[in-house]
Amino acid sequence: MISNPSSNKPESAVRIEHLKKTFQDIPVLKDVNLDIPKGENAVIIGQSGIGKSVLIKCMVRLIQPDAGRVQILGRDVTNMKADGLNAVRKKIGFLFQGNALYDSMSVRENLEFPLVRNNMAGTKKELETKVIRALDNVSLRHTIDMMPSELSGGMKKRIGLARTLILQPEIILYDEPTTGLDPITSKEISKLIIDLQQKYRTTSIIITHDISCVELTANTIHVLKDGVLYASGKFEEMKGSKDPWIHNFFN
Amino acid sequence: MRMTIQKSIRLGVFIIVGIAIFAYAIYIIGKQRNLFGNTFTVSGIFKDVSGLKVGSNVRYSGINVGTVSTIKLVNDTLVRVQATLENKVHPFIREDSRMEIGTEGVMGNKVVNITPGSSTQPVVDEGDVLGTIEAVKIDEILEQLERSSINTTRVTKNLAEITSKINQGEGIFGKLFTDTSFTNNLDEISRNTAQLTRNFSTISGNINKEEGVIGKLLSDTTLANEFDQSGHNLLESTRELKKITEKINQGGGLFGKMFTDTAFTRSLGNSAKNLEYTTRQAKTISENLANITQQMESGRGVINKLLTDSVFSDSLDGTLKNINRSAKELDQAAETLRKNWFIRTFSSKKQEQEQPEGEEAENQQENRGPENQEK
Amino acid sequence: MNNEGGNNILSDVSGLAKFTVRVVHHLLNPPFENREMIKQSYNIGYKTLPLIAITAFILGLVLTLQSRPILVDFGAEMLLPGMISVSIVREIGPVVTALICAGKIGSGIGAELGSMKVTEQIDAMEVSGTNPMKFLVATRVLATTLMLPILVFFADAISFIGSFIAVNLHSDISVQLFLTDAFAPLHFYDIIPATIKSFIFGFAIGVIGCYKGYQAGFGTEAVGRAANSAVVVASVAIFIIDMLVVELQHSMELLKF
Ligand SMILES: Nc1ncnc2c1ncn2[C@@H]1O[C@H](COP(=O)(O)OP(=O)(O)OP(=O)(O)O)[C@@H](O)[C@H]1O
Ligand SMILES: [Mg+2]
Numbered sequence: 001m002i003s004n005p006s007s008n009k010p011e012s013a014v015r016i017e018h019l020k021k022t023f024q025d026i027p028v029l030k031d032v033n034l035d036i037p038k039g040e041n042a043v044i045i046g047q048s049g050i051g052k053s054v055l056i057k058c059m060v061r062l063i064q065p066d067a068g069r070v071q072i073l074g075r076d077v078t079n080m081k082a083d084g085l086n087a088v089r090k091k092i093g094f095l096f097q098g099n100a101l102y103d104s105m106s107v108r109e110n111l112e113f114p115l116v117r118n119n120m121a122g123t124k125k126e127l128e129t130k131v132i133r134a135l136d137n138v139s140l141r142h143t144i145d146m147m148p149s150e151l152s153g154g155m156k157k158r159i160g161l162a163r164t165l166i167l168q169p170e171i172i173l174y175d176e177p178t179t180g181l182d183p184i185t186s187k188e189i190s191k192l193i194i195d196l197q198q199k200y201r202t203t204s205i206i207i208t209h210d211i212s213c214v215e216l217t218a219n220t221i222h223v224l225k226d227g228v229l230y231a232s233g234k235f236e237e238m239k240g241s242k243d244p245w246i247h248n249f250f251n
Numbered sequence: 252m253r254m255t256i257q258k259s260i261r262l263g264v265f266i267i268v269g270i271a272i273f274a275y276a277i278y279i280i281g282k283q284r285n286l287f288g289n290t291f292t293v294s295g296i297f298k299d300v301s302g303l304k305v306g307s308n309v310r311y312s313g314i315n316v317g318t319v320s321t322i323k324l325v326n327d328t329l330v331r332v333q334a335t336l337e338n339k340v341h342p343f344i345r346e347d348s349r350m351e352i353g354t355e356g357v358m359g360n361k362v363v364n365i366t367p368g369s370s371t372q373p374v375v376d377e378g379d380v381l382g383t384i385e386a387v388k389i390d391e392i393l394e395q396l397e398r399s400s401i402n403t404t405r406v407t408k409n410l411a412e413i414t415s416k417i418n419q420g421e422g423i424f425g426k427l428f429t430d431t432s433f434t435n436n437l438d439e440i441s442r443n444t445a446q447l448t449r450n451f452s453t454i455s456g457n458i459n460k461e462e463g464v465i466g467k468l469l470s471d472t473t474l475a476n477e478f479d480q481s482g483h484n485l486l487e488s489t490r491e492l493k494k495i496t497e498k499i500n501q502g503g504g505l506f507g508k509m510f511t512d513t514a515f516t517r518s519l520g521n522s523a524k525n526l527e528y529t530t531r532q533a534k535t536i537s538e539n540l541a542n543i544t545q546q547m548e549s550g551r552g553v554i555n556k557l558l559t560d561s562v563f564s565d566s567l568d569g570t571l572k573n574i575n576r577s578a579k580e581l582d583q584a585a586e587t588l589r590k591n592w593f594i595r596t597f598s599s600k601k602q603e604q605e606q607p608e609g610e611e612a613e614n615q616q617e618n619r620g621p622e623n624q625e626k
Numbered sequence: 627m628n629n630e631g632g633n634n635i636l637s638d639v640s641g642l643a644k645f646t647v648r649v650v651h652h653l654l655n656p657p658f659e660n661r662e663m664i665k666q667s668y669n670i671g672y673k674t675l676p677l678i679a680i681t682a683f684i685l686g687l688v689l690t691l692q693s694r695p696i697l698v699d700f701g702a703e704m705l706l707p708g709m710i711s712v713s714i715v716r717e718i719g720p721v722v723t724a725l726i727c728a729g730k731i732g733s734g735i736g737a738e739l740g741s742m743k744v745t746e747q748i749d750a751m752e753v754s755g756t757n758p759m760k761f762l763v764a765t766r767v768l769a770t771t772l773m774l775p776i777l778v779f780f781a782d783a784i785s786f787i788g789s790f791i792a793v794n795l796h797s798d799i800s801v802q803l804f805l806t807d808a809f810a811p812l813h814f815y816d817i818i819p820a821t822i823k824s825f826i827f828g829f830a831i832g833v834i835g836c837y838k839g840y841q842a843g844f845g846t847e848a849v850g851r852a853a854n855s856a857v858v859v860a861s862v863a864i865f866i867i868d869m870l871v872v873e874l875q876h877s878m879e880l881l882k883f
Contacts, residue, residue, distance in 0.1 A: 057749070060753050062749045062752060062753065082757065086755045089752075089753050089755060092753065094750070094753045096746045096749065096750055097746070098745050098746055099745075100745055100746040100747045100749065100750035101747070102742075102747055102750070102751075103741065103742070103745075103747070104738070113751075113754055113756075114754040114755070117751075117754050117755045117756045118754065118755045254661065254664060254665045254668065258668050259664065259668075261668070261672055262664065262667055262668045262671065262672050265671055265672045265675060265776065266667075266671070266776060268780075269775075269776030269777070269779045269780055270776065270779070272779040272780065272782070272783045273775075273779045273817075273821070276715075276779075276782075276809075277814075277817065279805070279809045280809060280812050280813065280817065281814075283810070306813060
């Protein structure tokens, strides 16, 4: 499982070595090692509160790990300065567990924000086009001038997704993309993830408890347990696993 | 929330109005304190600025025309006060204008008053030093006043006693009723004495006020001494008169004397006349002195005047000498009176020692009696 | 910065101090978020004006009515405008405006940043290539710092209007005379320190509001707590700053005169 750093494969999208994170004397991540190749859909599963969100936040340095290294697209971001970090972050989309839509901004402004902040807005017309295209992706064009507070939970989730995708990132981190959605929408989102993978060779890291989503999207499944990567494998391998915990999870 | 043009305009107006309010306040205060526009400075040297502060108002004819810009100690006794004034009053500040520290309102913010100069004098230049009028020290005046008033009350009390005694003694009444000229004399004398006392206190007040200037600027100690001396003399005479009065009060055997001794009465009349004359003279002199003082006050550029105009200082000198002389004369009169009384005493001393004193006292009492009654 | 431990006053103070240093660093070093700053200035300055106006008007009115009897007793009624103007310009205008702003703006910022923190909006900004310390905090702190003095100018001016009306209830005085009387005792050393003080108040309100918001832990409850303690801490800070500035001002006056 633990790969030798010297044999670092060039197509590695995310590579994590010996990652440690402790919150107020409670170790959340003890020693996590993870390698996700480019173009792969990796699903991370684990019990609630085990540290899945912490793990993917460490990938974009929203949380500074106590120890260990994080490499994104071959670049070590663990101690990177703000400028380099922003360049790396530009290539990463992050769908937050709670959507994290900006309450004070309309849907349009929410979608414009990443573009504007990363100087990718272009002309006014281009900006408008990009926003509408992103909204069309999640079939919510009509909400363009609404405020987040006027949207339903599912709509918020989809707008959040649209905002995550608008920069056309190379790596997308989904923190529970389908939670709280009806099965149909849920399936649509899973399809969207696969679509992106096929069209743009996007790498996706998906945290989810939704078995159907796992089944649809996962190339590899990683199980996080007790602060370490407990197991990894394909969906079928997991499903047929003898391990009681994994068995419980999938059945 | 998007920042529309409308909102930007509102914000702009909000900020501009806010800053305009501030600017207005700064402008108004600055105008009051003359920080804008053209100004010029003049200064004056004081012994005591009585709590004047930088920023205190400066007035000319009661109008605020500027502020005090610096207050600096020049040496251990002198303070230099610099005032910044609006240019528009420049033509009115003459070289003989003077600075004086005054009080604004009852609560006592200190202000600098600049007195108008004479129109014949040239206008001051930037940075000129004006003459100053030292602030009158109120406590000193009060002390002086108190001293005089104590004297006065004592005299008055004596007079009251005398009057009652007179009321009892009939012999003297005859005298008083028939001899109106004598009564008038007494009257006159008493009034003059009172006047003298009053004048004296004014003078000493004025002397006090001016002493600093004169002493400092002329360093003429003789003059100052003379002032002092004359004051002392006057005080001395008053005291002597008082002593006599007191003695008279004590005198018990006087009545007999009065009935029998017409010579005494006559001599009393004489002394009284003498005293009256002296008093009058003293009064004139003190009036003169008061005049001079007033002239000083009304600002004839005392410094220049005293330094350059020797005639004036001579005449001042003369006046002072006169005062001295008159005081001496007053003294002499008192002395004569006493001697007169002493003669009396000696002639009757063999019988009674206190009697003569009493006699003299009675003379005085009589002098004052009418005044007291009049009042 | 993810620590929630704000229960201890000392750790609160040291945390606030560190936060302030970071804020100052971001205020001084480009890039600057000018658009956001203008937007926040609009929210903080313009939108607070009505509240400030009403309060200041009533304050000027009431202060005058309440001060009048004692001056009448002294026969010094003509000093009323001057007395009111000095107390308003020196003390009441800045402090009351700051307290109101601590209530409205401080709690607003605390709640806004608190909820942004709790719902990961701040994290979202950060991954969108935006430094939230610059975009959210520095802009708000700068806006409060710059807007508060302007609000104070308005408060002073409007309370003068209130005072003028109150004076006119009992006597008849022209606007001109009122202004002359009101400005007569005012010096630069009344206005300048009061203005400097207002800037500091604004800065404190902004920094404390942001700090408390940033400190918010998890859950909606944390948002309420952030807003609440932003108001409390900012209000106390205003009084402490006021005391220090007045003390400093007096010692400087002594040195100068
Ligand atoms: N910023 C933080 N400060 C302190 N503790 C934190 C912080 N973020 C996470 N934790 C703690 O780390 C642990 C893991 O949290 P995390 O959000 O990663 O769980 P999770 O695996 O995503 O759970 P869920 O599936 O419910 O989202 C939790 O106990 C949480 O309290
Ligand atoms: Mg999570």
